[in-house]
Structures are given as structure tokens and as C-alpha cells.
Amino acid sequence: MNKGMLHMLVLAVGLLGAGCDRSNIRKIEYMPDMYRSAAVKAQEPGAVRLPPEGTVPRNYEPYHIAWEDTLSADAQLNPLPRTMEVLRVGQRYYNIYCGVCHGPQGDGDGPVAPRMTVKPPVLYSSKLRRWPDGRLFHTITLGQGNMPGYGYAITPEKRWAIVHYVRALQRAAFPTPEDLQEMEALGLSPPAQTTRTE
Numbered sequence: 001m002n003k004g005m006l007h008m009l010v011l012a013v014g015l016l017g018a019g020c021d022r023s024n025i026r027k028i029e030y031m032p033d034m035y036r037s038a039a040v041k042a043q044e045p046g047a048v049r050l051p052p053e054g055t056v057p058r059n060y061e062p063y064h065i066a067w068e069d070t071l072s073a074d075a076q077l078n079p080l081p082r083t084m085e086v087l088r089v090g091q092r093y094y095n096i097y098c099g100v101c102h103g104p105q106g107d108g109d110g111p112v113a114p115r116m117t118v119k120p121p122v123l124y125s126s127k128l129r130r131w132p133d134g135r136l137f138h139t140i141t142l143g144q145g146n147m148p149g150y151g152y153a154i155t156p157e158k159r160w161a162i163v164h165y166v167r168a169l170q171r172a173a174f175p176t177p178e179d180l181q182e183m184e185a186l187g188l189s190p191p192a193q194t195t196r197t198e
């Protein structure tokens with residue numbers, strides 16, 4: 001080994017050693033902010049960063065219908081077809097965002113319901129079965145009374161998918177005679193909810 005190679009080796013080992021220094025004591029801190037990040041609790045002031053002024057979250061679409069303008073709300077049409085794929089998306093987001101209060105089948109008996117002073121209503125009442133899709137979408141977007149709006153959290157497409165799923169829950173609670181016939185033909189027992197009245 002010549003002298004040059006030896007120097008290289010010493011240098012390499014030295015660099016390796018520096019790289020492997022795992023001790024918490026640093027003699028020189030190049031970027032102290034990154035090394036010592038300030039620990040804040042989740043809800044502490046300063047922990048929740050507000051988006052810079054004039055920016056909008058990704059996929060965010062502003063909603064322009066006023067809460068009390070139910071006529072315009074009703075007129076909105078569901079842009080999504082009622083396919084199995086859409087229903088699955090609706091089911092997924094319903095179970096994440098709505099089921100906690102309204103219950104997995106829309107009975108108003110989700111795990112949070114007992115703690116609420118205003119009970120989450122059943123989602124298959126005759127009133128809601130008559131509501132157009134647009135009105136359901138409107139309520140999900142802006143909320144109502146003790147129910148918060150979800151326009152900020154769920155994209156419009158997923159909210160429309162939830163509307164389709166709420167319709168499926170309503171139909172499960174009140175199957176049409178054809179639904180029952182079809183189930184019988186498939187050898188399936190009728191849903192327990194057929195006895196529901198509301």
C-alpha cells in the first residue's frame with residue numbers, strides 16, 4: 001500500500017466514523033432548527049398551521065348555495081351514475097364520516113349517538129326519502145343544526161357517492177315489492193328492516 005492510498009483509507013474511515021456518530025451531543029449544529037424541532041401538542045396554538053392567504057386546498061371546489069336556499073339545493077342533480085363502484089365509494093365514506101352518528105344502516109344509532117343531546121335522525125324517514133339528491137348533498141356539505149358540514153373534508157364527488165349510498169340504505173329499509181321478489185328468487189331472506197315504519 002503506498003502512502004497516497006493510506007491517506008485515502010484514513011480519510012474514508014474518518015468520514016465513516018463521522019457519519020455513524022449517533023450520540024445526541026453535537027459539537028457543531030449545522031441546522032439547529034431541524035435537529036431540535038419544537039415539540040407541540042396536536043391542538044396547541046401554532047400546531048395547526050393555517051394555509052397561506054389566497055390558497056385553496058387541493059380538489060377544493062367552493063360551494064355557492066346559501067344554507068337557506070333550499071330551492072337551488074334541491075335543483076342540483078347527482079352527476080354520478082348508481083354503479084356498484086360508486087356505491088362502494090359511498091359506503092366507504094359513509095362509514096368513515098356518517099356512521100359514527102347515524103349508524104351503519106342509517107338507524108341513527110351510531111356509537112356517538114348516545115352522547116349527543118340532539119339525536120342523529122334516521123336517514124330513511126319518509127321526509128328524507130322524499131328529499132331530492134341535491135338536498136342530501138346540500139346537508140352533507142353545509143351541515144344542519146348540531147351536525148357539522150363536511151364540505152371542507154369530503155370532495156364533491158365523494159359526497160355525491162355518499163348520497164347514492166344513503167339511497168341504498170333507504171331502499172334496504174323500505175324494499176320495493178320487486179326488490180323482495182328478486183331477493184326471494186335469489187334465495188335471500190328479506191332484510192330485517194322490512195318491519196320498519198317511519
Ligand code: HEC
Binds near residue numbers: 119
Ligand atoms: C356528529 C354526528 C353526526 C355526523 C358525523 C353526521 N351527522 Fe348527519 N345529523 C346529525 C344530527 C344531530 C342531525 C340533526 C341536526 C338538526 O337538524 O339539528 C343530522 C342531520 C342529518 C340530515 C338531515 C336529517 C333530517 O331529518 O333533517 C341528513 C340527511 C344527514 N344528517 C346526513 C348525514 C350524512 C350523509 C353524514 C356523513 C357525511 C352525516 N349526516 C354525518 C349528526 C351527525
